[in-house]
Amino acid sequence: MGKMSITIASTLATASLFFGLAATQSSSGYASCSSTLSASHAAPSVAEGYVARLVANNLTSPRGIKFDGQGALLVVEKNSGITALTFNDAGQDCLTVATRRTVINDTTLNHGIEISSNGTTLYASSPEAVYSWDYSPMSQTNISAPQTLVANMTTSDHTTRTLLLSQHAPGLLVVTRGSTSNLDAEAEDLATGHSQVKAFNLTNQTAPYNFNTDGLLLGWGLRNDVGVDEEPISGGIYTVENSVDDAMRQGQDIHQNNPGEELNFLGYLNGTSSPNQGRNFGYPECFAAWNVSAIPDFSGTVGSQFAIGALNSTVNDTTCDDANRQAPRLTFQAHMAPLDILFNTEGTAAWVTFHGSWDRTDPVGYKVSVVEFANGEPVQASDSMTAAVDIVTNQDNSVCPGGCFRPVGLAWDNQGRLFFSSDATGEIYMVLRADGNATSTVGSNATGTVPSATSTSGMSGTSSSASATSSSAANTGSMSALAVIFGVLVFLL
Template identity: 40%
Template sequence: MVGIRYTIWAFAASMPQAIAQSCANINPAQAATFASGYSGRVVMNGLRTPRGLIFDNEGNMLTTEQGGYGVRYIQLNDYGGTNVCVKSSKQLIQDSSINHGIALTPDGKKLFVSSLTTVWAWDYDGTTGTVSNKKTVVQGMNNGGFHRSRTLVIPRAQPDTLLVQRGSQDNVDTPAAQQSTGRSMIRAFKISSILNAPADYLAGEVLAWGLRNTVGVGEHPNGGIWSVDNGVDDMQRAGRDIHHTNPCEELNYHGQVNNTADPERGGHHGYPECYAVWDPSVIPNAAQLGLTVGTPFVMGNPGGSNTDAMCQARKAPKLCFPSHTAPLDIKFNRNGTAAYIPFHGSWNKSPPDGFRLSRVNWNPATGMPVEPSTSTTAAINIMYNANTGTCPNRCFRPVNVAFSPGGKLFMTSDTTNEIWVIGGPINEA
């Protein structure tokens, strides 16, 4: 009995120490302001321009580093809430051409990473943090250095499919009006096929086109594919400069990925001729022409076949966000009640705008946003820079977000070389 009592006492005595374990505080490079109920802390700093962010099935974090490193493998200690810190970190793949896109098959065995021109695949072991058997799977995506990101998504509803995004060649890429350029679109590839023989980008199925620079692509729990698009810079209409508040940044829908008959699939979303209104007050004759928030319209001088009616016959955005705020990702919480969108921030307006993480409420029953397409308040800011006048040089700049297997939300900030964990009602309706 004495031995038993001693064992119980020793175990009980050790409990306060275990419970009290916590992570060392890392001061953020730039302080963040949080909406009521939300909080956050820096999990890791000292990275090299972190961009893409995913978790493997073991709960390890993988990020692409645009600053010349490649892919980093990070093991975490999680003591509850935002009390999360790095247990170990190592370079998984060294390749200075890797710049953004990263995805894992749902079984956690195949890792896909992209560069400006190419998508590669590796066999991946999350337990040991190792890769092997590198293969080129998609190629032929050189844009001459403009819009370099190639976002990758493997939908859980269609796990043999790899979605690959490609942006425009220029601010206004006139040839992108033809699908044959392979620019400004999202294409779908059958993974089992491209692992056997690499495919040219033009060989993929067009899931959506007419998308200027859709860096953010995500899957709703119902299998619906959504994206956020970065609108054109320096916009004019009928001889008037309207670029400061137009066009909007778009939230677009591309149908359920496992339904080839979905009417949204393969849709043309307007670029390079068409955009959507954010601020009708500065557009000449907007009221007479019926131009309101979210209405597609033509840039420049309407005439001939280049008309607003032509634009309105194409796919309109489901929601709009303020111009030049640069949304770069969209991820849904586990019950489909919210999407989280990081806005990287503007260079084409003064004062600067964006530089924040926002929540958009969703109706899980319909699979659609709660707010109508004409809303200007759908994006609820939960983490932001209090003074965007100091941006971009003295701000955090969100790039990607990712949910851990346990449902926690993490975010990369490329200018401050940090990864944050965000606390609050992330998975609540």
Template identity: 50%
Template sequence: MFNKVLLATAVLQARGLAESCPSLTAEYPAPSVASGYEVKLIAQGLTKPRGIVFDNNGQLLVVERGVGVTSYKVEGDGSCVNLKDKKTVVGDGALNHGIEISEDGKTLYASSMENVFKYEYDANGQSIKGSGITIVSGMTTQETLTRTLLLSRKTKGKLLVSRGSDENIDLSTVDVNDGQSQIRIFDATKETGDFEQGTTLAWGLRNAVGVAENPRDGGIWSTEANADNVERDGMDIHENNPAEELNYHGKLDDSGSAQIGKNFGYPLCYGAWNTSEIPSAGTLQIGQQFAIAEANATTQDAFCNTERQAPRLVFQPHTSPLDIKFDSKGETLYVSLHGSWNREDPVGYSVSYIKFGEDGQPTESSTSTSALNPIISNSNTTGCPDKCFRPAGLAWDTKGRLYMTSDSTGEIYVIVKEGGKALDANRPQSAAVSSRSFSAAGLAFTALATMFAYFM
């Protein structure tokens, strides 16, 4: 009899594992995964998923372009994640990237190219009440579509909104009052009106899609996707210049911060990556800014390096950083690299990390070319961008797992450490989520106990 019980338990356990750990297969070569990590494809069939965030009940909210905001219930431990019970939360096809949720979980924010909306959110019903309120407007541009949102956890009530340029090299952005290529600060509780009414955190940023707050010290960081088809002195240098950038913007609660309100160079100045391909580079170093004025560009380099704020780190051109997320201790910054469209040899298409020190700054110097450490990347980029995943949004759950959307393939991945361990082991769990989490092993134990009780 005991053997029969063990056999039945093994069958139930195998069935539970199979049901809780679905196996999905992509239509492109399997990703390359760095040693010490596990990456699993957990959802397919989404419509260009971009920004993602978890609500206070542990449900995953996703911005799908052309659809709106959808939600999933999340089950499973380790990399065995099951997304189920998909539901449309906000049916607005104009929403295209930005998403945030208040600390109490009762207010949802989302953005279109034109507006930022605020909704009263019910996590239990995975629904909103009413149609939402427009709190920021007047942001339409021709070149860039995304409006990244960040709610500060250090300075309560502050909402950051990032808006890109109106064209590839937009000369109108030399005027701070133009309102484009900027990150501005808003009161999340109020209906502000036009974007230009916000407080300027930073300007001279072509398209700062990734925006994050370091939980260690409250420092604000952004990643900039730089200009394409750049020339200097009549020479095309776009293949390996200018660099993508990681920029530091100071702390919102520090009114005396020298970083707040800085200009980061665009559209006149750009970070250098391969100085050997920049005409008349002179002593220009990686990470320093250079000018692209049509006449006498080299004479303007001094202006770029004294009157404009240099990037803290630079990345290979055309990698297109889209989202950034710190771990809970501010020791590691994770970056989604959407990948190139305008380069002979495709680059990017990965999720990588950057190490940070106790001072709240990257451990690598500003001249480093190796600050990014890949975790998951496309194993064959020759088919990119059409036949590979393109990382877009990132989000943490309360179990320390990192989720990644791929807008080009309509997919979601989860990233953990080897053996299904948390990528961020220090991330605090909410009681509401942990109380509803059942592992396959736990279910098997329950089944075993039930059968013992039955046969005893």
């Protein structure tokens, strides 16, 4: 071997060592934390440009979550009560639980939670009632006995009562109530209060409201609208609905991909007129199409409503047209079970948790997605099948529901970081932008913050794993090392 060959070989070996070292060093970037927490199952996959970190565990079926004014995360632990978590931040958004306190010890509480704008009144719900307590954010304690605000809501099957305090109409509390069975015939009767969303005025209340007879009706025929939020710019009320299981039509089983889950628009609380407010949204007669080709004798499009069962002169799709029933604003894949919707403050995005399917051969859902908004409504048309873009997913849905996280509640902290609960695993995750910007700034693809609906996931992110930024840094380091190699070779040759 000649001297030049030996020199080149030596240079290549040195550069190769440098190349590997550079790649190793740059892979431990923004998302690297020293937390000892590890996910109950496989760590989440995240879309390019995002990071998901596990920040709390060992909770009892955490459902609704909400930050108080002092930065404590209030968590409804189903059939246990409400717990307050405070966090230590070690920098670079590396959070660990600092304290854990019981705020409310009540085994009937199961999902809904809200807090007043001044932070001193806490609201929560059981299957039967909505309650309030005086609350101290300084000590994370309730300082009063519970007061019953809304009652007479007990049903079987769908027992969550989600709560929302309006920002556009202060004093109004929105309460959602689902059906008492898969196909609840009583929901056809407005007087039963089943499958309805109502608003109640707390400013002049003198006694508990009766859900069946009191309140402002925002919508009915809503099978199980668990998630509800107010679009921050226009004040529009949007809900996400869990649709029917085991659907049949004309003797054919169509339940694998129909009917779709729904995003519904219920009008406004601030006095703005809307034909949607108070309308019948279809259930238990009418449902939104997802896989149109699988529905026999149907000529509609995605999102248009159809009747199930054996069609006849009184049960048919005419009953379900726009003149008789209000169709959803968007439709999602059947059985994904949306449980929460949360807008950012700019109204450019709505985040949705999909708890995941049980009534489908191939599991779907088990993820957190984002829907882009503009001018008070979704950017995409009502027949879109790509409006919900996946951000945090399970690596392998085939192991679900038993072997994966199942998202439920959503909350923003005061830094614009997104948190979600997973009831099946007793965990809380935080979702970050890998570029360091707040997650709450997501929206408008002009800024590139919403990934393409066809982009692939696969970036793992927990408190101890690398983010898309560190991956990008590794690529940059690799390219730099290659540049060194080629530069040296050019010089020698």
